[in-house]
Amino acid sequence: MIESLRLAAESFRSNKLRSALSLVGIVIGVASVVTVTSIAESGTAYLKEQLEAFALDAIQIYPGWDPAGAGRSVELDAALGADILRKVPGAKAVLPRASLPGELRSGRNSASAQVGAVGAPYFAAMGASLELGRGFTAEDEYGRRPAIVLGSELARELFPEGSPVGRDLLLRSGEVASRFEVVGVLAPKGGFFMDDWNRMAYITFAYASERISGGLRPEALTVVASSREGVLALGAALERYFLELTGSPEAANVITPKEWAESDMKMTRTISLILSGIAAISLLVGGIGIMNIMLVSVAERKREIGIRKALGATPRHIRSQFLVEACLLTLAGGGLGLGAGFAAAWAAVAAFKWAFVASLGTAALAFAVSAATGVFFGLYPALRAARLDPVEALASE
Amino acid sequence: MSEAIRLEEARRHYAMGDTVVRALDGLSFSVEAGERIAIMGPSGSGKTTCMHLIGCLDRPSSGRVLVGGQDTAGLDEYGLAELRNRQVGFVFQQFHLLPRLTIAQNVELPLLYAGVRPRERRRRALEALERVGLADRSAHRPGELSGGQRQRAAIARALVNSPAILLADEPTGALDSATGRSILELFGEINARGTTLVVVTHDPAIGEGFPRVIRLRDGRLEGGAA
Ligand SMILES: Nc1ncnc2c1ncn2[C@@H]1O[C@H](COP(=O)(O)OP(=O)(O)OP(=O)(O)O)[C@@H](O)[C@H]1O
Ligand SMILES: [Mg+2]
Numbered sequence: 001m002i003e004s005l006r007l008a009a010e011s012f013r014s015n016k017l018r019s020a021l022s023l024v025g026i027v028i029g030v031a032s033v034v035t036v037t038s039i040a041e042s043g044t045a046y047l048k049e050q051l052e053a054f055a056l057d058a059i060q061i062y063p064g065w066d067p068a069g070a071g072r073s074v075e076l077d078a079a080l081g082a083d084i085l086r087k088v089p090g091a092k093a094v095l096p097r098a099s100l101p102g103e104l105r106s107g108r109n110s111a112s113a114q115v116g117a118v119g120a121p122y123f124a125a126m127g128a129s130l131e132l133g134r135g136f137t138a139e140d141e142y143g144r145r146p147a148i149v150l151g152s153e154l155a156r157e158l159f160p161e162g163s164p165v166g167r168d169l170l171l172r173s174g175e176v177a178s179r180f181e182v183v184g185v186l187a188p189k190g191g192f193f194m195d196d197w198n199r200m201a202y203i204t205f206a207y208a209s210e211r212i213s214g215g216l217r218p219e220a221l222t223v224v225a226s227s228r229e230g231v232l233a234l235g236a237a238l239e240r241y242f243l244e245l246t247g248s249p250e251a252a253n254v255i256t257p258k259e260w261a262e263s264d265m266k267m268t269r270t271i272s273l274i275l276s277g278i279a280a281i282s283l284l285v286g287g288i289g290i291m292n293i294m295l296v297s298v299a300e301r302k303r304e305i306g307i308r309k310a311l312g313a314t315p316r317h318i319r320s321q322f323l324v325e326a327c328l329l330t331l332a333g334g335g336l337g338l339g340a341g342f343a344a345a346w347a348a349v350a351a352f353k354w355a356f357v358a359s360l361g362t363a364a365l366a367f368a369v370s371a372a373t374g375v376f377f378g379l380y381p382a383l384r385a386a387r388l389d390p391v392e393a394l395a396s397e
Numbered sequence: 398m399s400e401a402i403r404l405e406e407a408r409r410h411y412a413m414g415d416t417v418v419r420a421l422d423g424l425s426f427s428v429e430a431g432e433r434i435a436i437m438g439p440s441g442s443g444k445t446t447c448m449h450l451i452g453c454l455d456r457p458s459s460g461r462v463l464v465g466g467q468d469t470a471g472l473d474e475y476g477l478a479e480l481r482n483r484q485v486g487f488v489f490q491q492f493h494l495l496p497r498l499t500i501a502q503n504v505e506l507p508l509l510y511a512g513v514r515p516r517e518r519r520r521r522a523l524e525a526l527e528r529v530g531l532a533d534r535s536a537h538r539p540g541e542l543s544g545g546q547r548q549r550a551a552i553a554r555a556l557v558n559s560p561a562i563l564l565a566d567e568p569t570g571a572l573d574s575a576t577g578r579s580i581l582e583l584f585g586e587i588n589a590r591g592t593t594l595v596v597v598t599h600d601p602a603i604g605e606g607f608p609r610v611i612r613l614r615d616g617r618l619e620g621g622a623a
Contacts, residue, residue, distance in 0.1 A: 307493045310454060311554070312482025312510040314475050390454045394493070 008325035019329060022293040025286025026333030026373060027340060030366050032279035034341025036272045037362045039348055046354040057228045058125045059235050061221040062253040064242075074242060074252045076218045084223060088241050090234040092226040095119030096205045096218035104201060106158040106169040113154055115173060115201045117208035117216060123149070123186070125224045128197060133165035133184030140183070141204045144211065148180035153198040155185040171201070176212045231256060271348070283369070286333065287377035294326050294381035298388075305385055306393030315386035322385045326378025327371050334370025338363055399466070401562055401593040402428040402451055406460035409446050409616075420446040422616035423460065430561065433585075433594045435604045438613035444597045447613065448566050451595065453481045465561055482511050486555030486592075488565035492547040494539040500526065500550045501535035507558040525553040529583060545576035552583060562593045569603065581606065 063076060074080060081094035095118060102115035116122075120136040123129070131152060140147045148171065155164050164182040171180050180203065189197040209216035223238065225231040235256040242252040298305070305318055342358055349356045409421040421443045428434055436444050449455040450462045453469055456477075462469045465484045469477060486507075487493075494503045504522040513521070526532045529549040539547055548568060555563055565584065569577030581596075581603065588594040596607070604610050612619035 303493070304495055307495060308506065308510075309478065310452070310481065310487050310493075311507045312478055312558075313506075314478040314510070316475075317510055391449050394454070394489075 005324060005328065008321075008328045018293060018296075022289040023286070023329065023333035023336070025282050025289050026330050026370060027286075027337040029279050029281075029283035029286050029373070030334045030337025030370050031341035031344060032275045032282060032337075033369050034338050034362055034366050035344045035348065036275040036279065037365060038342060038345030038356070038358060039275075040272055041359055041362065042345065042349045042354045042357040043352075045357050046352070049355075057225040057231050058127075058257065059223045059225065059231065059238060060253075060255045061223060061238065062219075062255065064248075064250045064252045074246060076221050081221060084221075084238070084241065088223075088234070088237045090226050090230045090237060091223050093119070093121060093125065093224040095122050095125060095222040095224070097122070097220045097222055098205065098208065098216050098218050100173045100208060100213060100216075102201060103172040104154070104158055104169055105172070106164075106167065109158045109160065111154060111157045113151075113199055113201050114196075115171065115203060115208075117205040118202055119205055119222070121224070122202070122222065125222055128189055129187045130184045131187040132163055133182070135184055136202075136204055141206045144207050145204075146178055146180045146207065146211075147183045147204065149184040149186060149202040150182060151186050151196070151198040151200045152188045154201055155182075171203070173212050178211060283373055286330075287373045290326055290329055290374065291377040291381060293329070294322060294378050295384070297325070298322065298381050298385040301385075302388060302393045302396040305388050306390050306396070309388070309390035310394060318388075319382045319386035322382035323375060323378050326382065327374035330370040330374035330378075331367060334366050337370070338366040341366065399430050400427050400463070401430040401432070401465065402595070403463040404447075404450070404460070405463075407447075407450060407457040407462055408459045409443075409450065409455065410458045419616050421450070421457070424613070424617060425460075426611055426618065428593060428595065430593055431588070431591050432609065433588045433607055434596070434609045434611060435607040436595065436597045436611045436613065437599070437601075437604050438619065440599075442613040443616040444613055445566055446616075448564050448595070448597055451562070452485045452487055452564050453477045478510070482507055482558065484561050486558065486560040486563045488548070488551050488555050488563065488568045490567040490570040492539070492544075492551045492571070494547055494550060494554075496539050499536050499538055500531065500542070503539065503550060504535075504554045504557050506554065511558060521557055522553070525557040526550070528556065529553045543576075544572050545579065548572060548576075548580055549583065552580070552587075556587065556592075560592070562595065563587060564595050566597045567599065568596065569598070569600070577603075 061076065063074060076096070078096070081096065084094050085091055097119070098117045100115045100117060102113055104111050104113060118136075120138055120141040123135040130149075132155075133149075135149060136147060139145065148169065150158065150164060158164065158169060159167060159182075164185060167182050168179055169182060171178055186197055205216070205218070223234065225234045235254055238254045239249070242254065243249055245251070308318060342362075346356045346358075404424050404426055407421055407424045408419070411418040411420060424443070424447065436447060438444055446455070450457055450469070451464060453464060453472075454477075456462070456469050464480055467480060469480065472480065494500075495506075498506075501519065501522050504525055505518045508518040508521060523532060523535060526535050529552050531546060531549050531553060534542060534546065534550070539550065542550065548571075563584070568584075569580055572580065584594055584596065596603070598604055
């Protein structure tokens with residue numbers, strides 16, 4: 001076995017360029033396999049994290065679009081919220097949500113951030129917990145108090161030393177600048193789609209619409225289910241409600257937690273499908289390349305095979321020599337493909353803003369795929385070598 | 398003494414289109430263990446074909462070939478490979494060393510195929526190289542050796558498995574006469590230790606040095622006597 005490995009290494013050294021060329025297909029094939037599995041694994045990890053980050057009893061409603069007739073998209077205002085609470089069974093609360101660009105300043109420190117304008121129970125509804133201080137209360141909301149909650153990163157930037165809770169900061173949004181009291185800091189938390197919890201600031205929707213941006217319209221409504229088990233039924237009920245209200249299934253986007261996360265996964269499924277296709281084709285092309293180089297190798301080394309047979313090599317010895325050679329070639333390609341695949345997956349995953357997962361399983365898969373390609377496409381040349389007639393092989397040049 | 402080699406009416410025919418080439422056409426002779434014989438005859442008379450049959454590289458079209466008492470007709474490829482490996486050592490005119498392996502690695506090959514462990518292989522290969530006076534060249538590649546040295550390495554390889562029979566097909570054909578003589582002396586020493594020796598040669602001077610010469614013509618014994 002070690003003998004065969006050494007022999008194989010020898011024979012590559014003398015055919016560097018040819019060996020390298022025949023590897024390209026294997027490299028691309030294995031790289032595709034690795035990319036697919038890595039993206040899938042990273043995506044699964046992301047999905048899990050999202051489902052955990054996402055409040056499982058909250059449903060988001062976004063304005064839809066209706067290609068059939070303009071103006072039929074629903075207006076996500078307070079009246080609609082009240083109507084939903086009245087008519088849709090299983091809805092406990094309807095919270096408005098909007099966002100404004102903001103400049104925050106505390107002493108010499110300043111930062112720009114998205115400022116979320118939310119209903120008072122928003123953090124509880126979204127399953128976000130407070131690291132310091134408290135969230136919004138009904139008094140904050142009805143009293144139009146200038147209370148602000150900071151994401152953990154933002155808090156550190158504005159208040160590098162000591163707890164920000166109870167301190168003041170200046171928020172400028174558009175023309176309006178107002179002084180706020182920091183009431184809480186959110187615990188660090190994985191990103192929630194477009195919101196980055198750690199870099200956002202939150203004020204009450206009531207304050208924002210009255211004191212900062214007159215007539216601020218909610219960009220989305222968060223509907224909280226009375227019970228976690230009822231969340232899917234609530235989603236269906238909301239769909240029916242909007243269909244009745246507007247006559248169009250497109251007028252509003254009702255998104256339950258699972259759907260939200262999965263809509264992101266659809267894209268990766270398409271990518272995976274394309275890459276699997278590439279993987280299959282490259283492995284086939286690469287495998288045929290390997291078969292070709294091995295057939296050439298067998299033809300060129302007929303005399304060597306004859307000599308080995310004359311010295312007592314059995315057909316099995318010869319066959320395994322050439323199989324090991326083919327596998328070493330494909331494994332070398334697989335190693336390169338593994339590196340390239342991890343790199344490609346890392347880049348793709350970074351583009352999706354997911355955490356990259358490089359698993360041992362993927363590496364094992366890459367090596368299994370390359371070894372299998374080597375055995376599959378190396379078998380025919382190896383059998384040809386093993387079956388050579390020793391006398392004829394010895395006589396060849 | 399026991400019989401090392403026995404051919405009974407051995408024929409080897411090649412079909413070439415509609416003609417049949419009779420490389421061997423009913424050849425019978427036997428060789429006792431420990432004997433030293435030369436096979437001579439004009440080009441095309443069947444000497445190499447005969448060696449291939451004795452060396453279990455080929456089987457007769459008809460007739461019988463027995464090597465160490467074993468009939469090769471009944472053996473499959475694996476049986477033939479084992480018989481080659483254990484009973485026979487080959488020395489070729491063109492040396493047939495593998496150029497990418499070192500001399501020691503070349504010599505180890507028969508042991509590799511016999512399933513001997515690496516450490517033991519190495520030890521026995523160096524021992525065989527010692528016998529042919531090449532111990533100091535074990536790490537060299539064949540390309541770095543002279544013709545005579547290469548043939549010595551090939552002889553070491555043929556001997557390393559302690560075969561009963563040593564077959565040499567024109568072993569001095571590619572060497573100058575002085576080097577050829579030293580190779581033949583080496584063969585003499587090996588035979589003196591009990592190995593049966595069969596050498597094919599064109600050279601009548603070499604043939605004279607053998608106690609027994611088998612002469613072939615057209616695939617048969619010349620004159621019909623053994
Ligand atoms: N594979 C083959 N196919 C057809 N004919 C063959 C084959 N091998 C050998 N022969 C023929 O068999 C005959 C004997 O060949 P062989 O090689 O045994 O002769 P030889 O005595 O060794 O000759 P030389 O002294 O030239 O080496 C020749 O006529 C040769 O052409
Ligand atoms: Mg010949």
